[in-house]
Amino acid sequence: MNHPSELKLERHLLDPGRSPIAGHVAGCDRCRERLLEMEKQGEDFRRFVYPATLENVSRRRWTPWRTLWLLAPAAGLAAVLLIVRTGPTSDYTGSKGGGLTLTAYVALPSGAKSVADGEIVPASASLRFRVRTSQPCALSLFSVDAAGQVSRLYAQEVRGDVALPGGIRLDGNAGPERFFAVCDRGYDAVERAAREIGPSVRQKNALPDVQGPQASLLIEKKP
Structure with missing residues (x-):
């Protein structure tokens, strides 16, 4: 089995x-x-x-x-830090969009570090995420790869500066993967839009026809 x-x-x-x-x-x-x-x-x-x-x-x-x-x-990994802090911090390197900020951290042998947009990371690395929003947000966090495979990682109401619970381990496959944070309750439409950008995941950093704030972060997975 x-x-x-x-x-x-x-x-x-x-x-x-x-x-x-x-x-x-x-x-x-x-x-x-x-x-x-x-x-x-x-x-x-x-x-x-x-x-x-x-x-x-x-x-x-x-x-x-x-x-x-x-x-x-x-x-x-199922309970990675849930910490709410007030005010911005100095290590935000993720993408920003309309009041929503997404930051990812990767666990490396030398310690955890924030991930820059487009950065190469080990294909089997562990990641965790933090978002910052100035207003209540029906957050969906998900990833899409070049094949259009969408993986929903997190869905919950958030507000402020929040380290999301539930770190992830990457699948070990080489190639690009883009993470999207979206404040939009219509997840099915958002997922369809994410699938459609799969082949252009490196170039397209925003989903079309999304009403609420969104932010994205691209990584390049390398074995």
């Missing part, structure tokens, strides 16, 4: 009711056990790691993001 990847299980936890693997999970003891482990890791993070981290950030506002990243393995 083929089992869903860790990434697909993480997405299942975000919205089990709409998960495309819900049927598999219902009949798979192995996957249900793994989901329970991931939920426990997330709960441990919320109870123990996050409070300690928040206290440290409040006491020392210059705490480097590398230090915060190193706390994440204790909770697993």
